[in-house]
Amino acid sequence: MVLPIVAYGDPVLRKETEAITKDFPKLDELIENMFETMYAARGIGLAAPQIGMAVRLFIVDATIFEDDEDLTEEEQKFASTFKKVFINPEIIEESGDEWAFNEGCLSIPDVREDVFRQPEITIVYEDENFKKHKETLSGIVARIVQHEYDHIEGVLFTDKLSPLxxxxxxxxxxxxxxxxxxxxxxxxxxxxxxxR
Known part of the structure; x- marks a missing residue:
């Protein structure tokens, strides 16, 4: 089921999110609905706060970048299979020299700006089966994950822009x-x- 995406200004986008436990009701259905919603909006990532739920969950599908000529062949190959569910994630390390990339957000349509982020992250998370993972990600995939991770921390990409x-x-x-x-x-x- 395609769910409505919450727009900029909704308090849920700034809320502290709660961890998800194995007994979370209808989690499989929620994840399925989130993928459906993300694809309907032609997105590459979606966090639970963006559908009005203040929980530590986001999804990513970077396969759209498999033919992106701005990426290295290695990045394209990695992106081509990168479709994941992140439950209770925690970025434990960010490294490298910050680089700019033009970002947008489904909750902030028609606004795109260059955002600086570090190119490499190490993240620990659980998948949809609550299996624990620890991964080091780099390049475009790291950026997508950082953007979605910000959502579950109550941060929007516009917060990272200059005052001007x-x-x-x-x-x-x-x-x-x-x-x-x-x-x-x-x-x-x-x-x-x-x-009325």
Whole structure:
């Protein structure tokens, strides 16, 4: 089932998220719905807060980058099979010189800005079967994971912009929160005027 994506300005995007336990109700169905929702919006990652749930869960599918000519052959190959569920993740290390990449977000449609992040991370997490993993990721895949991880920490990519950039997009963000934007996927706007 395709769920509405929560827009910028909704308090759930800033909430502290809670860990997920093995007895979490209908977790398989939730994960399936999240993938369906992400694909319907043509996204490459989706975190639980973006569908209104303050839990430590996000999904990533980087396979869209398998033919990206801006990436190395090795990065393309790795991205081509990178489709994962991250439960209760924790980034334990970030390293390397920060690099800029133009990021966007399903909760902040039509806003894209260069964001600086470190190129390599080590993350521990559980998969959908609660099997523990520890992985070191780099390049575009690390960036996608960092972006989604920020969501479960209550951080948005716009928080990482310079004060000037933030001022320049302020009215755009206000309009997004009010639903004054055209999107071709289901969204829930926190400050939209109710129709009578």
């Amino acid at each position: 950039k933030k001022r320049l997009i302020k009215s755009k963000l206000t309009n997004i929160s009010k639903g004054k934007i055209d999107v071709d996927y289901r969204m829930r706007f926190p400050n939209a005027k109710k129709k």
